Amino acid sequence: xxRPTLHANGDASADVVIxxxxxxxxxxxxxxxxxxxxxxVLEAGLxxxxxxxVENWRNMPFENRLHSDFQGLxxxxxxAPAPLYFPENHYVGLSxxxxxxxxxxxxxxxxxxxxxxxxxxxxxxxxxxxMQSTYGVGRDWAIGYDDLEPYYCRAEEAMGVAGPNDPAxxxxxxxxxxxxxxxxxxxxxxxxxxxxxxxxxxxxIPIPQARSTRPWNGxxxxxxNNNCQPICPIxxxxxxxxxxxxxxxxxxxVLAQAVVYKIDTDEANRITAVHWYDAERKSxxxxxxxxxxxxxxxxxxxxxxxxxxxxxxxxIANSSDQVGRNMMDHSGMHCSFVANEPLWIGRxxxxxxxxxxxxxxxxxxxxxxxxIILNNISQVAPATEKALAMGLSGKALDEEIxxxxxxxxxxxxxxxxxxxxxNRLTLSATRKDPLGLACPDIHYxxxxxxxxxxxxxHEQLKTIGQLFGATDFVINENLNANNHIMGGxxxxxxxxxxxxxxxxxAHDHANLWLPGGGAMPSASxxxxxxxxxxxxxxxxxxxxxxxxxx
Amino acid sequence: xxHDPAVSPSASPEAAxxxxxxxxxxLGMASAAPAVGLLGAAALSSHALAxxxxxxxxxxxxxxxxxxxxxxxxxxxxxQALTAHADISPTTAARIYAALCRQDQGAxxxxxxxxxxxxxxxxAATLQQAADAHGLGDLARAIVRAWYTGTVGTGQGAVVVxxxxxxxxxxxxxxxxxxxxxxYGPIWWLGEPPPLGVPLIVPAAGKVGA
Numbered sequence: 054x055x056r057p058t059l060h061a062n063g064d065a066s067a068d069v070v071i072x073x074x075x076x077x078x079x080x081x082x083x084x085x086x087x088x089x090x091x092x093x094v095l096e097a098g099l100x101x102x103x104x105x106x107v108e109n110w111r112n113m114p115f116e117n118r119l120h121s122d123f124q125g126l127x128x129x130x131x132x133a134p135a136p137l138y139f140p141e142n143h144y145v146g147l148s149x150x151x152x153x154x155x156x157x158x159x160x161x162x163x164x165x166x167x168x169x170x171x172x173x174x175x176x177x178x179x180x181x182x183x184m185q186s187t188y189g190v191g192r193d194w195a196i197g198y199d200d201l202e203p204y205y206c207r208a209e210e211a212m213g214v215a216g217p218n219d220p221a222x223x224x225x226x227x228x229x230x231x232x233x234x235x236x237x238x239x240x241x242x243x244x245x246x247x248x249x250x251x252x253x254x255x256x257x258i259p260i261p262q263a264r265s266t267r268p269w270n271g272x273x274x275x276x277x278n279n280n281c282q283p284i285c286p287i288x289x290x291x292x293x294x295x296x297x298x299x300x301x302x303x304x305x306x307v308l309a310q311a312v313v314y315k316i317d318t319d320e321a322n323r324i325t326a327v328h329w330y331d332a333e334r335k336s337x338x339x340x341x342x343x344x345x346x347x348x349x350x351x352x353x354x355x356x357x358x359x360x361x362x363x364x365x366x367x368x369i370a371n372s373s374d375q376v377g378r379n380m381m382d383h384s385g386m387h388c389s390f391v392a393n394e395p396l397w398i399g400r401x402x403x404x405x406x407x408x409x410x411x412x413x414x415x416x417x418x419x420x421x422x423x424x425i426i427l428n429n430i431s432q433v434a435p436a437t438e439k440a441l442a443m444g445l446s447g448k449a450l451d452e453e454i455x456x457x458x459x460x461x462x463x464x465x466x467x468x469x470x471x472x473x474x475x476n477r478l479t480l481s482a483t484r485k486d487p488l489g490l491a492c493p494d495i496h497y498x499x500x501x502x503x504x505x506x507x508x509x510x511h512e513q514l515k516t517i518g519q520l521f522g523a524t525d526f527v528i529n530e531n532l533n534a535n536n537h538i539m540g541g542x543x544x545x546x547x548x549x550x551x552x553x554x555x556x557x558x559a560h561d562h563a564n565l566w567l568p569g570g571g572a573m574p575s576a577s578x579x580x581x582x583x584x585x586x587x588x589x590x591x592x593x594x595x596x597x598x599x600x601x602x603x
Numbered sequence: 604x605x606h607d608p609a610v611s612p613s614a615s616p617e618a619a620x621x622x623x624x625x626x627x628x629x630l631g632m633a634s635a636a637p638a639v640g641l642l643g644a645a646a647l648s649s650h651a652l653a654x655x656x657x658x659x660x661x662x663x664x665x666x667x668x669x670x671x672x673x674x675x676x677x678x679x680x681x682x683q684a685l686t687a688h689a690d691i692s693p694t695t696a697a698r699i700y701a702a703l704c705r706q707d708q709g710a711x712x713x714x715x716x717x718x719x720x721x722x723x724x725x726x727a728a729t730l731q732q733a734a735d736a737h738g739l740g741d742l743a744r745a746i747v748r749a750w751y752t753g754t755v756g757t758g759q760g761a762v763v764v765x766x767x768x769x770x771x772x773x774x775x776x777x778x779x780x781x782x783x784x785x786x787y788g789p790i791w792w793l794g795e796p797p798p799l800g801v802p803l804i805v806p807a808a809g810k811v812g813a
Contacts, residue, residue: 110783111767111783114754114756114757117761140759238792240793240796241795241796273789275790276788276790277780277785277787277791277792278782278784278785279780279782280782284783286783286784287785391805394803395798397779399775400778400779430782431782433771436771437751437771441744446727446728446731447686447687447728448687450727450747450751451770451773451774452774452801453801454771454774454775455774455775456801456802458774458775458779459799460799460803
């Protein structure tokens, strides 16, 4: 076992320095520590405890829980703010026609944002890697599905994904290995929903989930606490913290409250060190052979721009001027209604079934793909809010809450954006964080491709509503963020118009890797985490080979 | 949600004596039965304790611990009538009472008046109607909301008084766990859920207590 060296002055040296301790940084740290390399992980935020997050959530006001305040329960380091919305802290400055659709909820904490994800672990489709050559829109990846497929398998293994092993229920079905665990079994509501909609040409299938259906790597079997978002109380759901703790057992050193702000480069433009502020705002330096920035789709491009130096005046890794551009998220919307039959949403984990029929088709030359998740988070809170607003009392109130909770449906719809260089993250000229570092600004326009997709999905949703004799049928007009942040360090074969290569290695710096959502050149319409994890493991292999050559 | 002055943390105590709601409270107290007058006095003295300057964000339990037992008992009885639930917690009652009083200095008097409107055998809806008729409808609804949601008030001034005990969860306790709890163990959700057991039709909305 090899460990990083912490010097008396607080500086550190390691074989590999990883900035960011989320799922991507955690998986890379775990692999490289297992290979015997000295790994240092620098995390801007706090180390938090699961039980405290659970208690904080239970102690949050009803209004916060009703409106899914998944940020407020996680304590923040005063020197590493992340977005808050109750009330808004405006840490990320948003502008543009759809700025309000980019209100991301990401965590800066040891373990990262998968503390409050729903564990959906989808793969991109093979065609998603060839959007430009297939549909004439967007970009092609520098690698193909076949290149990433082995890494998808390894990511599913590392995160303990439970998915359907019946090919008819897979999306995509092109797999070289079965899922590590079979699918999370459906509750009544999932079965009934699929029975009704699939008879009318929809395709609702099981969501592959990084959630244990049997004891897995120290994780217990899911007990259906129905609280995956914002915190799995028992750790049956994979969180980045699992990989971080595993890496620590193998010798990795993880420093919390270590805010990286500066990056040194040598005459060959290799990274020689990163500098961080500790909790006392003292600056320290970490030297290493290989460097990874895996800080999240917003924080990685922000740091690259913040760390501009004499040799890289437009930012680290930014000779292409693409750092911070092509920002994407699966902008989405919700559709809610009360069905004319009981569905008992809320039994089991947060999300188990999803309509994926509109993931692909010739229409993608014209407009966005969509997916429609049957949200399985308990509907009791929204049912109560509505029943109280009706002014009911006594038994009538109880009965109306029950009717709305048992028959209530919430669908979460995601749309597929195209990479657009004008959707851009820049450094604020006026707003600074408590350390004096510029806050991020983001301009966002979902574009006509998504707007046409919205029109298409409205028709699908109306059909679904009719199949359930829906009352109180509402499609939210305002697009919402889904925290699937992509594009800001985009991958490509050409260094002139992209930031990283097919291994997520920076074109400009031979010993710097930028894996994660930022590298993804196409969004597909599915949650990004498994693709991010696969890219992270692929980057870890690349780092490992590079260390062997050194 | 419409603005509810009964739970507004920004209600100004200085403005209360001349406000219409204050006048209705005084009228209500004048017509209250003697027994209720005693409860009202108890409530007022407790309120004085609860209204002592306290730092913002004080836990719901702090102020509620100082309440007179009779005050809590009377508020529990009122809550039982308003919610039509007999089996509710005195501890939660004390927390709700204290939070209401902290958010609105006139709450204790108005609660006492509301208590005076209780009649034997009265339904929750009838009591709500009586509250509406006396300008106390919003207060009654705030109390019901607190029991069902486990929270008094909204926004930054909201106070959590209960989580798992919030009455909303009881309406489906035969088929759903309270989120965060794992009462039934691994993969518990495979069986058939219980029958709906309530009418599928939409009730006449907003008629009761509107």
